[in-house]
Amino acid sequence: MSDTPRVSLRSLLPYLRDHRGTLVVVGVLSLLGSVTTLAQPLLTRRVLDGLQAAHPIARTVALLIVVLAAVALVNAVRDYLLQRTAEGLVLTSRRRLTRHLLRLPIAEYDQRRTGDLLSRVGADTTLLRAVVTSGLFETVTGAVMVVGAGVAMILLDPILFLTAGAGLALGLSIAVLFSRRVRPASEAAQARIGEMTSAVERALSAARTIRASNAEDREIATVEGSAEEAYRAGVRIARLQALVGPASTAAIQGAFLLLLGVGGARVASGTITVGELIAFVLYLFFLVMPLGQALHAYTQLQTGLGALQRMEEILTVPLEADAGTSAPAGGPAAVTFDGVTFGYAAAPAPVVSDVTFTVPYGTRTALVGPSGAGKSTLLQLVERFYDVTAGSVRVAGVDVRDLPRHALRAQLGYVEQEAPVLAGTLRENLRLTVPDATDAQMLSVLDAVNLTDIAGRTPQGLDAQVGEGGVLLSGGERQRLAIARTLLAAPPILLLDEPTSNLDARNEVALREAIDTVARDRTMIVVAHRLSTVVDADQIVVLEAGRVVAVGRHEELLEVSPLYRELATNQLLVA
Structure with missing residues (x-):
């Protein structure tokens, strides 16, 4: 259950602030359209009374035509501006949500499903469009029409107004009762859509593994199960919304039939004229239509607020803090681990415990050990993807928690174990770190890692898709x-997590030579399972169960570390 406070219309203000000028114009046009619409029954009464009394009506008819044309023009301009504003609201919300999502702490991505986050950016933001187009302004303009029509009906005939109002009040009370239940149902439906999107994203991202495992039917069943949950949630909303319509229709029909009976009797008695009765009936329609629109708008508003609630759940998550003010001090070591202990929030025990060692400037340090020893975690602590539970990690003599993250990461080059490549071109991938890199620079680093050939496979060169x-x-x-x-x-400082794990022997040698070349003037920390890639490291740190069990060079560790000797023997590095 989220601790996010329930959102209200006030929560929309930050999204609407950039569009307030247009919204003011829309409000004025809506008011103007309502006033001209409310003038139509009065002009109609004058035409009918003029016909009955044989008075000239040409000027009144011309004025009525002008009013009808003006209403059409005003409403057209208003609707265009309203739709444009609604699209702007969706754009604003997507920008705001995307900027927040991409700056969340890494731990948040560990706990949340990607598909659900995608659903909030896509489906939930789209629902905000209805808040403006069908919700907010239909409610406001509908209120103006209801008040105006109600006042006019009272002035025309209070008895008829009370007669029609009694029937409408009953139907509207029932409709509002059902509409109030739409919002929680909408929140539940959007959550189910998020789960379905997550299931689809999971299946597509692992399509080859699923196909190779003959698991298509199971994954289809999982996705279909999520889709059925979304379907049932949507049906619950449809059922609630369907109950609103018949209640409104019954109220309208009952009020209209009652009005005709009472109104006909009052015309027969001479209390009102036929023109006044027709004008009253028109005002009843002008009262009923906005009420129906307002009920629809209310349900749309509740749906939109349900989507906004899910967005706010993400927007209220604190961003990755960047409050450090220190600068690298040029300390005695490039990187220092001092009594570092760290555990993930969901893990019962620390991943690393009391880890202490230093990485001197311009040297290469290798982290080796069994899987799960905490090697990759140490690199992530240097990057400050996570903060230590105890102890400290220092870069150039300064605790990384005292450094602004952007300044810290500007000194670090980090290659993840999974070696992610972004969808797009070679150029876009290379320029992710250096946006203004020249073609010559990009081709040079491709050559350094024995990748020049992939830029020459197609005529697109660096613009080839990956x-x-x-x-x-x-x-x-x-x-x-x-x-x-x-x-x-x-x-x-380079942080390489298993840089040669997916390379054959030939490319491993080429990459080692490239790393040797670029590492001459740099500090490097390498996580390695293949000891052959780090036997010439200046320092090898052996980790087991999250603790440092030995530190030294290859030859030294073969003598003093049983674990290292076992790893080397298993990899045929020693007899």
Whole structure:
């Protein structure tokens, strides 16, 4: 259950602020349209009374035609501005949500499903359009019409007004009762849509694995199950909305029939004229139509507020803090781990415990050990994707928590274990770190990682597509492209997480040579399972169960560390 406060119309104000000028114009046009509309029954009464009394009516008819044309023109301009504003509201909300989503703490992505976040940016923001077009302004303009028509009906005949009002009040009370239940149902429906989107995203992102596992039917069943939940939630909303319409219709029909009976009797008695009765009936329609629109608008408003509630649940999540003010001090070591302990919120035990070692400037440090020893976690603590539970990580002598994140990460080049490649072109992937890189610079780093050939496969060169997630590249090519992207930025400290895990022997040698070249003037921390790639490291840190069990060079560790010797023996590095 979310702790986010319930949203209200006031919560829409930040989204509407950029459009307030247009909204004022729309409000004026709506008021003008309502006034001219309310004048029509009076002009109609004058025409009918003039015909009955044989008076000239040409000027009144001409004025009525002008009023009808004016109402059509005003409403057309108003509706265009309203629709444009609604699209602007959707754009504003998507910008705001996207900017927030991309700056959330990394831990939030660990806890949330990607498909649900996508649903909030796509489906939920779209529902806000109805808040403006069918909700907010239909409610406001409808209120003006209801008040105006009601006043005119009272002035024409209070008895008829009370007669019609009694029938309408009963029907409207029932309709409002059902409409109040739409919002929670809408929130539930949007949540189900988010779950369905997550299921689809999961299936598509692992399409090859699913196909190879003959698991299509199971995944289809999972997606269809989520779709059925969304369907049932949507049906609940449809049922509630369907009850509103018949209640409104019954109220209108009952009030109209009652009005005709009482009104006919009053015309027969001479209390009112036929023209006044017709004018009253027109005002009744002008009263009823906005009431019906207002009821529809109310349900749309509740649906939109339900979507806004889901958006606010994300927008109220604190962003990744960047409050550090210190600058790198040029301390005795490039990176220092001092008694570092860290555990994930959902984990019962720490991932790393009391880790202490230093990485001198211009050296290469390798982190080795069994899977789950905490090697990749240490790199993420340097990047400050997470903050330590105890101890400290220092870069250039300064605790990373005292450094602005953008300043810290400008000194670091980080290549993840999965080596993600973004959908798009080679150029777009390389320029992710250096937006103004030249073609010569990009081709140079591709050559350094033995990837020059992929820029020459097609006439597009650097503009060649790599596919969704780099699917048009091999696993090794994706990893080398990610490394080339980092090398292009030329940061002083490189963090490489399993840089050669997807490479064959030939490309591993080529990449090691490239890393050796670029590492000459830089500090490097490398996570490695293949010890052959780090036997010449200046320092090897051996981790087991989140603790440092040995530190030294390859030859030293073979003598003093049973775990390292076991790893080396298993990889045929020693007899």
